[in-house]
Amino acid sequence: MKLNGEVLKRKFLNGSLGLTLISIVLGFLLGAIILLVAGFNPLEAYWVILKGIFSRSKYISYVIIYATPLIITGLSVAFALRTGLFNIGAEGQYIMGAIMAAAAGYFFKLPLILHVTLAVGLAVIVAAIWGGLAGYIKARFGVHEVISTIMLNWIALYFSNFVVTLKVFGSQGTGKSYAIQSTARINLLSDWKISEAGIEFIRSHKVLGDILKTPINAGIIFAILLAVLVWYILNKTTLGYELRAVGFNPHAAEAGGINVKKSMVISMLISGGLAGAAGAFQVLGVSHRIAKLAAMEGYGFDGIAVSLIGNNTGPGSVFAGLLFGALKYGGSKIQDAMQAPTEVINIMIGTIILFVAMPKLIRLILTILERRAKN
């Protein structure tokens, strides 16, 4: 029995899940040290963060709202990475999806389910083209996707800032587009919430009422469904097998009869479409409009972190997205509670990614610890 435990332990520590968990622990440890050096009590800070995440149903609801777009952009980056492409352009694809969803949500007048489907569908198509463009440029001209997507991110950002100035799309000078129609919103019970019965319910039910006060929406359900879809495509379909083969070794895949160039384009189409879905759900569920962007919002870049921490898998992205969303939301509370800079979260995330990137270092630490324990 002892032996079995030992084997399990070894498997866990050498597997990717073990390494990720150790990296997360190390990230929290470093965050604590930095807070300590800066003169804050790390235990108090972490307690504030923990309370800020779990102590009220409202907080949990916000964590989920924060996590939703991150999970989906994480899926986008993960899908591309598994097929050997680094989609740093999730940011721009997210923006294109958001623009399209805001436009379709405002201009069309359709019944609820049809309207949402159309808005999301169009957003996904536009963003897929935006991502696929980078794939095509790489396949056809050999331009590295990191460079083309950096360019496409900026073009998307400025395009978004251009469309919000259009008279038909937003009132002049506000820097915002008009709000989408109520039929395009994916918020839960939004009409009922402002009805008399709804207001009464929110007042009398503390826990559920608290949740309903937040812009809780169906995005998280879609995010989980998309995670399952990504897992299914990658692991259970011929397409996924081929794409992963290209990611693993393009030359071998080519020799095995797989069209590598076509795979690049398909992979970026799907990856872009996913990022676009993230933008669409954010617009339909939370912001209900787009606004002028002074700088990149970072959903795409945070998606890279989510993907890497989630070991570039579907389910991994869900957990990493929730972790990231929780830290981002909970972490914002230490600012008011104890004037501790909330950016310690970014440092922690950076540290976790850094350790995830260095399995060699973690194994070294483990071996040293093991030797110590033996002596």
Added chain:
Amino acid sequence: MEAIIKDMGFIIGTTLMYSTPLMFTSLGGVITERSGVVNIGLEGMMFFGAFVGATVAYYSQSPWLGFVCAGLGGALLGLIHAIACVSFAAEQIVSGIAINFLGSGFALFLSRLFFDGATQTLTIPKKIPLPFSFLFGEGKLFQSAGFMDLVFNRFATVYLAFFLVAVVWFVLYKTKIGMRVQAVGEHPEAADTLGINVYRIRYGAVMTSGFFAGLGGAAMSIAVVSRFSNTLISGHGFIALAAMIFGKWKPQGAMLACLLFGGAKGVEIYLGAKGFPVPSSLLAMLPYILTIIVLVGVVGKTTPPAAIGRIFDKSGK
């Protein structure tokens, strides 16, 4: 006629000002990638450098001290990147992403500590000086607000950036150390058998790139503007990275690409000031569209250093 010349001067001058931070950072990119290490963390290094530069310049009242410290701050992040990529075989792009989180994270964390919870510094008392300002003005060699003034009466960092392009070019192509950097980037195993210490060269190159990116950030925060803020850098490091590739991994090429990006900014500001009927956001898009077109059409395939992104392990594993 005179008005046209003056307008040209305005555009050229603005171009120089906005190209400078990119040039420092892009040169850093050339150095690290030539040694075979991808550095997508330039953005974070620039971000951190911008903060350190403005903070030191604010407290010490010396812009030059701030400038140098910004470089050192960037080099510190470079050291982390090098430890991860060179010593511990980290995936270089992943480590670079981590550096971006760390750079912005530390900058904003420290900014809140030093500046009363704000994510921007206070205005620095003294910017980087204009070294040739004595030539311009009433009764001087050139009149103020003329063509010469608009073009040449620029911050010292502008001149320094061009000087460093020449220095990096010279070191890379004309000195032993530069040859070694190139050898390590093209074929580390061969370089190793010739007795070159691949690890040491790469550590040096990555840290130097961090130093340059830090300078680039400071060239923004203590010359172009006079404070650091959380949206100041927003993507300039990535543009510098693209400029480096656009410039085919060469210092002179990177310089030209940065001038293109800066030039587009110059034209955008000029047309905006003149009330030109094209929306500024569409103009702002232009350099990026142009870059893609150039990469696709004119430049054709770009060839990075052969061993780029590849992990070197002396033990041969």
